[in-house]
Amino acid sequence: xxxxxxxxxxxxxxxxxxxxxxxxxxxxxxxxxxxxxxxxxxxxxxxxxxxxxxxxxxxxxxxxxxxxxxxxxxxxxxxxxxxxxxxxxxxxxxxxxxxxxxxxxxxxxxxxxxxxxxxxxxxxxxxxxxxxxxxxxxxxxxxxxxxxxxxxxxxxxxxxxxxxxxxxxxxxxxxxxxxxxxxxxxxxxxxxxxxxxxxxxxxxxxxxxxxxxxxxxxxxxxxxxxxxxx
Amino acid sequence: xxxxxxxxxxxxxxxxxxxxxxxxxxxxxxxxxxxxxxxxxxxxxxxxxxxxxxxxxxxxxxxxxxxxxxxxxxxxxxxxxxxxxxxxxxxxxxxxxxxxxxxxxxxxx
Numbered sequence: 001x002x003x004x005x006x007x008x009x010x011x012x013x014x015x016x017x018x019x020x021x022x023x024x025x026x027x028x029x030x031x032x033x034x035x036x037x038x039x040x041x042x043x044x045x046x047x048x049x050x051x052x053x054x055x056x057x058x059x060x061x062x063x064x065x066x067x068x069x070x071x072x073x074x075x076x077x078x079x080x081x082x083x084x085x086x087x088x089x090x091x092x093x094x095x096x097x098x099x100x101x102x103x104x105x106x107x108x109x110x111x112x113x114x115x116x117x118x119x120x121x122x123x124x125x126x127x128x129x130x131x132x133x134x135x136x137x138x139x140x141x142x143x144x145x146x147x148x149x150x151x152x153x154x155x156x157x158x159x160x161x162x163x164x165x166x167x168x169x170x171x172x173x174x175x176x177x178x179x180x181x182x183x184x185x186x187x188x189x190x191x192x193x194x195x196x197x198x199x200x201x202x203x204x205x206x207x208x209x210x211x212x213x214x215x216x217x218x219x220x221x222x223x224x225x226x227x228x229x230x
Numbered sequence: 231x232x233x234x235x236x237x238x239x240x241x242x243x244x245x246x247x248x249x250x251x252x253x254x255x256x257x258x259x260x261x262x263x264x265x266x267x268x269x270x271x272x273x274x275x276x277x278x279x280x281x282x283x284x285x286x287x288x289x290x291x292x293x294x295x296x297x298x299x300x301x302x303x304x305x306x307x308x309x310x311x312x313x314x315x316x317x318x319x320x321x322x323x324x325x326x327x328x329x330x331x332x333x334x335x336x337x338x339x
Contacts, residue, residue, distance in 0.1 A: 007274055007277065007278045007283035007285060007288060008231075008233040008234065008278070009233065010274065010285050010288050010289060011233070011234045011237070011271060011274040011275060011278065011288075012233040012234045012236065012237030013237065014237075014267060014270055014271055014274065014288075014292055015234045015235070015237035015238040015241060015271060016237045016238070016240050016241035016244070017241060017267055018238060018241055018264070018267045018268060018271055019237070019238045019239065019240065019241015019242040019243070019244065019245055020241045020242075020244050020245040020250070021241075021245070021260065021263065021264045021267060022241070022242060022245065022264065023241070023242050023244075023245020023246050023250075024245050024250050024251065024252055024260065025252075025257070025260050025261060025264055027245075027250075027251060028251060028252050028254070028257050028260065029257070031251065031254070032254055032257065
């Protein structure tokens, strides 16, 4: 091996600069990795799992409390009222309707909104099902009760003040064939939706489970009328 | 051969000890400048091995290369053209060429 004799000093100087740059660059790259977007994702996923745990614990607590307090009120009438109000989970024959956004790309110049599911599409389906004699219904684990809203919330759908994005799964208990026919009627809801390529699939099932309403009832202004009081 | 390695170690040491950071927006410039200096070091070593090393040429080459590379990146960013890759490619090629020449020199008895 022959040693390099010339220019050792100058090369050494440049090497010092090179070393500093290497170290700085190394640190900068590490900084980028530990910067906001990465941290934020981790932070959010951690918070999500924590909140989910909290929610599960609270649901358990609610069920526990319901079980202990419901012992004396096992009368049939009470049960029926609870079913009507949607505070207990019910099951029976019925259908499951899954609705998803259109896979068809919108043509240029065409309103892409036409190919998305909107609150009124879901409302039409729900309305048709109620009219066909559905006894209980849920959208994506949210029981539909008297005060349930179905509303567009940006790109998502708000049901019972919880937000869901497609696909939406509507479960309904009732006579399966009646319900299915009500939806598949000629010129009916499904035909209109499918015209825009929105994907709708209907499954009739012997046992459909509709979950209970998980929220609380709050009446700030309404009061029961004293019957025969005046 | 010892002096450049010692210089590199000193440089690394300074960089680690002093908390110098470059803003994320300038990380690209920094990486190109880094490559330019790496290219200069290899070029210098090659010239030294061929015994035609010239101090002025080496130092000016170092600075003009680094500045031209940074300028290319800047202009590329303004124009929306990735001139960044041009600098990267040019320096990368030259580093490999110089390395090959240095290797031949060392293998020669």
